[in-house]
Amino acid sequence: MVRRKWIVHYPIKASYIDFSEFNPDWCFFFQVDEKDNLIKQLSDEQLREIQREADQICKHIFDLLGSGRCYVGERLPWHKDFKVGYEWKRQYYKDIEKINLFNSADVKVPWELSRCYHFFTLGKVYWITQDSKYVEEFMDEVEDWIEENPVEMSVNWTCSMEVAIRAINWMSAYVFFENSPKVTKDFKKKFFQSLYLHGLFIYKNLENKGEYKANHYLTNIVGLIWLGVFFRNLKIVKSHSYQPNVWLKFALKELEKEWSNQVNSDGTNFESSTSYHRLVTEMLLLTVILCKRNGIEISNTYINLLEKMCDFIKDITKGNGLSPMVGDADDGRLLIVSKYGSENKRDFSHILSIAGEFFNRDDFRSYATGHEENALWVCGSFQVVKRKQEHISKAYPNGGYYLLKNNLTYCLIRCGELSVRGRGVHSHNDILSVELNVGGVDFFIDPGTYVYTADYKMRNVFRSTNMHNTIQIYDEEQNNICERLLFSLPEQTFGECVLFQNNHFIGKHRGFIDCIHERNIKLESNQIVVKDSFYDKQTLINKVCLFKSHFILDCDVQIYKMKNGWRLFKDGINLQMDVLEGQFSLQECMISRSYGRKIKSKKIVIEGSGKSLTCNIRVLSQRSNDENEKIPFESDEACILQNT
Numbered sequence: 162m163v164r165r166k167w168i169v170h171y172p173i174k175a176s177y178i179d180f181s182e183f184n185p186d187w188c189f190f191f192q193v194d195e196k197d198n199l200i201k202q203l204s205d206e207q208l209r210e211i212q213r214e215a216d217q218i219c220k221h222i223f224d225l226l227g228s229g230r231c232y233v234g235e236r237l238p239w240h241k242d243f244k245v246g247y248e249w250k251r252q253y254y255k256d257i258e259k260i261n262l263f264n265s266a267d268v269k270v271p272w273e274l275s276r277c278y279h280f281f282t283l284g285k286v287y288w289i290t291q292d293s294k295y296v297e298e299f300m301d302e303v304e305d306w307i308e309e310n311p312v313e314m315s316v317n318w319t320c321s322m323e324v325a326i327r328a329i330n331w332m333s334a335y336v337f338f339e340n341s342p343k344v345t346k347d348f349k350k351k352f353f354q355s356l357y358l359h360g361l362f363i364y365k366n367l368e369n370k371g372e373y374k375a376n377h378y379l380t381n382i383v384g385l386i387w388l389g390v391f392f393r394n395l396k397i398v399k400s401h402s403y404q405p406n407v408w409l410k411f412a413l414k415e416l417e418k419e420w421s422n423q424v425n426s427d428g429t430n431f432e433s434s435t436s437y438h439r440l441v442t443e444m445l446l447l448t449v450i451l452c453k454r455n456g457i458e459i460s461n462t463y464i465n466l467l468e469k470m471c472d473f474i475k476d477i478t479k480g481n482g483l484s485p486m487v488g489d490a491d492d493g494r495l496l497i498v499s500k501y502g503s504e505n506k507r508d509f510s511h512i513l514s515i516a517g518e519f520f521n522r523d524d525f526r527s528y529a530t531g532h533e534e535n536a537l538w539v540c541g542s543f544q545v546v547k548r549k550q551e552h553i554s555k556a557y558p559n560g561g562y563y564l565l566k567n568n569l570t571y572c573l574i575r576c577g578e579l580s581v582r583g584r585g586v587h588s589h590n591d592i593l594s595v596e597l598n599v600g601g602v603d604f605f606i607d608p609g610t611y612v613y614t615a616d617y618k619m620r621n622v623f624r625s626t627n628m629h630n631t632i633q634i635y636d637e638e639q640n641n642i643c644e645r646l647l648f649s650l651p652e653q654t655f656g657e658c659v660l661f662q663n664n665h666f667i668g669k670h671r672g673f674i675d676c677i678h679e680r681n682i683k684l685e686s687n688q689i690v691v692k693d694s695f696y697d698k699q700t701l702i703n704k705v706c707l708f709k710s711h712f713i714l715d716c717d718v719q720i721y722k723m724k725n726g727w728r729l730f731k732d733g734i735n736l737q738m739d740v741l742e743g744q745f746s747l748q749e750c751m752i753s754r755s756y757g758r759k760i761k762s763k764k765i766v767i768e769g770s771g772k773s774l775t776c777n778i779r780v781l782s783q784r785s786n787d788e789n790e791k792i793p794f795e796s797d798e799a800c801i802l803q804n805t
Contacts, residue, residue: 172313173361178397180353181346186394188454189336190539196288202537207499208289214501215286218279219298224502225273226492227612227757233274237302239309240316242270244757245615249316251309259319260614262645267615267757268316269491275306275317277330278497284337285538296343299334303352312358321366322377325384326495328359332391333496357395357405360388364408373581376437376444376493379419383444383495385412390455413457420445420463428469429560433580434488434587435477436610438560439509442470444495446515450539471516474509475528476555476564479571480601482528483507487562487575489587489624490610492756499534506755511535518543524551554684556661563658563666565684569780571598572689574682576656576668579640585650590639592656592670593680594629597689600783602734603715605630608762609753613647620647623753626711632678632693632774633709639672671698676706688779695772703772710743710774712765713750720747720763726776727765735782743769 191199203211217223217230221237224230228244241248247266249257259268280299287295310317317323335352338344363384368377389409397403423431423441430438445467449459477484484507492506499511510532517526518540526546529536536543555564561577573596579588589607597605607630611623621642626633633639640653654672659679661667669679677696682689695706714720714729721728726745729736746766751759767774 173358173365174312175354175357175361178354178357178395180350180357183349183353183395185332185335185353185391187390189333190450190454191336191541193336193340195541199537199541200289202542203289203534207534210500210503211282211285211289214279214282214503215295217502218283219294223274223279225757226267226270227755228270230502236305237274238271239275239306240271242266242268242615244270251311251315254313254315254318257316257319259316262614262617265615267612268319269613269615269756271316272320272323275310276323276326277302277306277334278494279501280330280334281337281496281498282501284334287337287341293341293343296338296341299338300344300348303331303355304348307351307355312355312362318362320377321363321368321384322380324359324363324366325380325387328356328363328384329387329496331356331359332387356388357392360385360392360405360408361403363388364402364411373422373584374419375423375432375581375586376441379416379423379441380444380495382412382415382419383448385409386416386448387451390451390457393455413452416448417460417463420466424466424470425557425559426466427557427559428466428471428473429557429562430470431560431581432488432587433561433578434490435484435486435509436488436490436492437587438470438473439484439512440493440495442467442474442512445470446512446519447495447539450515450519468516468520471512471520471525473557473560473562474512475525476551476553476557477562477573478510478513478528479596479598479603480550481598481603482510482531483603484509485573485596486607486609486754487573487591488580488589489613490753490756491613498538499532508532514543515539517546524549554661554663556658558658558661561656563661563668565664565666565682565689567664567684567686569600569687569783570684570689572596572682572684574666574668574680576658576666576670576680578656579650579652579654583652585640585652586648588640588650589624589629590626590642590650590654590672591629591631592639592654592672593668593678594631595682595691596630597778599736599780600732600734602732604718604729604731604734604736605712606715606752608713608751610756611751611753611759612757615757617645617647619751619759622751624650627709628711628713628750630712631710632680633711634673634676634678634695634706636709637673639670676704677701688777691776691778693774705770705772707770708743708768708774710767710776712738712767713752714763714765716752716760716762718763720765722747728781733783734780737779737781738765739777739779740767740775742771742774743767 385408392405513525514529514532514535518536533543552566563574565572579585654670656670659667664684666682679694681692697704719730726739750764752762753759
C-alpha cells in the first residue's frame with residue numbers, strides 16, 4: 162500500500178509579538194528634527210511639483226507601466242491589471258498563476274502599485290503642508306493593503322523582490338508620519354506587524370535558486386538589511402529565523418558575496434542591461450548610505466566598486482542627459498525620492514546626484530542638474546556644479562560596452578557576453594549594435610523593451626536582431642529566440658572586442674551559422690565610418706553573404722532620400738549618410754521609451770549581397786537659428802517622422 166504524504170502549510174504569523182510599545186531605533190537618511198532645514202532648501206517650483214504629485218495620488222490618479230494618467234478607482238486595485246481588467250484571485254501565493262501568456266494581463270501592474278513608490282511623495286507633502294489629509298491617505302492605503310493582502314494570500318506575495326521593495330517604501334514613508342497625532346497606536350501595531358511579516362516572508366522565500374542569482378536575490382538581501390536595521394531593537398523569544406538580527410547578519414554576509422558575483426570588476430552589472438544596472442546601483446548606493454548612518458561598515462573594496470558603477474552611469478549618459486536602453490528595461494527602482502509620476506525613465510542622473518554628495522565628486526554633481534532633490538533627501542544637501550559634459554572614449558569590456566566620443570559625437574557599441582554569464586536573461590540580440598547621438602540629439606537608438614509577459618510576441622520582436630542597429634545575415638537571429646522562453650537567450654554570439662582606441666573600435670561575433678560578422682568603426686572630427694565585413698567560420702576568409710543592415714531612428718528625425726544614402730535632420734543637426742553598396746528602404750518600426758509604451762518610428766534598412774558594407778555618416782551642419790532653413794536634397798521623396 163502506498164502511503165500519501167500530506168503537506169500541511171502553517172502560515173507565518175507574528176501574533177506572539179507585542180508591537181504595542183515598539184518604536185524603531187534606526188537612523189534613516191534624515192530625522193524629524195531636520196524637517197525645517199530640508200524644506201527650506203526646496204525651491205518654490207519643487208514645492209509646487211510635490212503638491213501636484215501628491216494631490217494626484219490622493220485622487221487615485223496614477224500612471225503605471227504605460228497606462229497613462231488614469232483614475233484607478235475609489236479603492237485601489239491591489240490585485241488587478243487595470244490596463245486590461247484582469248484580476249488575480251486572493252488565494253495562497255504558491256497556488257496563484259502569475260503569468261498566462263494568452264490573457265494579455267501583466268502581473269507587473271499590481272506589483273508596481275503595491276510597491277507603494279508614491280508613499281514617499283505623500284510624506285514629503287505632509288511635512289511641507291502639515292495637512293492631515295495626506296496622513297489619512299497614507300494610513301487608509303496601508304490599512305486597505307493589509308486587509309486586501311493577508312500574508313501569503315495574494316498575488317503581491319508571489320515574488321520576494323516585490324515584498325522587499327514594498328517594505329523599504331513603507332519604512333521610508335513612515336519617517337514623515339510617525340509623529341503625526343493622526344497615527345494611532347493601533348495603526349502602528351498593525352503597520353509594524355505587517356512589516357515584520359514582510360521580513361519573515363523574505364527570509365523564508367529567498368530567490369536564490371540556481372547557479373547564478375540576479376537582481377531579485379540582491380533585492381531580497383537589501384530588503385532584509387533595511388528590515389534588520391529597522392527592527393534591530395525588537396526582542397523576540399522565538400526560533401532562529403524569526404530574529405531580525407539574524408536576517409541582518411545573514412544579509413550583510415550575502416551582500417558582499419552577491420556584489421562580487423553580480424557586478425563586474427569594471428563596475429558594470431552582469432545582466433547586460435543599462436536599466437538593471439541603474440536599479441542595482443540605486444539599491445547598493447542607498448543601502449550603503451543607510452548602513453553608514455547606522456554604524457554598519459561596508460568594506461572599501463565594495464565602496465570602490467560602487468563608485469565604478471556610478472562612473473559607468475556617468476559615462477553612458479548622452480549629451481541630452483539620457484541613457485541608452487541597452488537590454489531589458491522595466492524601469493525598476495528601489496525608492497522614488499523625487500518626480501514621482503513625471504520622471505523620464507531614461508534619465509539615470511538621479512543616481513549621480515546622490516553619488517556626487519556621497520563620494521564628494523563634482524563630475525557626478527555636474528551631471529545631476531534637475532535632480533538636486535534626490536541628494537537633498539538622502540544626503541541632506543546638494544552642491545550645485547555647472548554641467549560639464551565629458552568627451553572621453555571609454556571601454557567597459559567586462560560589461561560589453563564601448564564608447565567612442567568627441568566634442569560632437571557620442572557612439573555606444575554593444576559587444577560582449579550576454580547577461581547572467583551567457584544565459585541571456587535580460588539580453589537582446591544587440592551585439593555590435595550602435596547608438597548614435599550628435600550634438601546632444603539622438604539619431605540611431607536602441608528601441609527599448611516594451612513589455613515582458615503581457616505580449617510575448619512583441620517581447621520577442623523587441624529583442625530580435627532586426628530591431629537593433631546591427632547586421633543580420635540570411636535573416637538569422639544572432640542568438641536563437643525560443644518563442645515562449647521569454648527570459649532565456651543562450652549565447653551563440655560570443656562577442657569579442659578586437660581593438661579599442663580613442664577613436665577606433667573593431668569587434669566581431671560568431672552568432673550566425675556560417676559567418677563571422679566583424680564591425681570596424683572609426684570616429685573622426687565630423688564623421689563616423691562603419692564598415693561591416695563577413696568571414697567564413699571555418700577558413701576565416703572574407704566571403705559573400707546576403708545581409709541586412711538596420712538603423713533605427715529616433716522619433717521626429719526628418720529623412721530625405723539622396724542618390725547614395727540619406728539626409729537626416731533633427732533639432733538643428735544635419736547628417737549625411739552615404740552607402741555605396743546595397744538597396745535602401747525606409748521601413749516602419751516601433752520603439753519603446755518606457756515599459757508598457759510603444760510608439761511608431763522608422764528604420765533605414767540596407768539590403769545586399771557582398772563581402773562587406775561601408776556606411777559613412779557625416780555631420781554637415783549644427784544647430785541653425787533659422788527654423789525655415791532649406792536643406793538641399795536630390796529627390797522629391799521625403800519623410801518626416803512624428804511621435805505617434
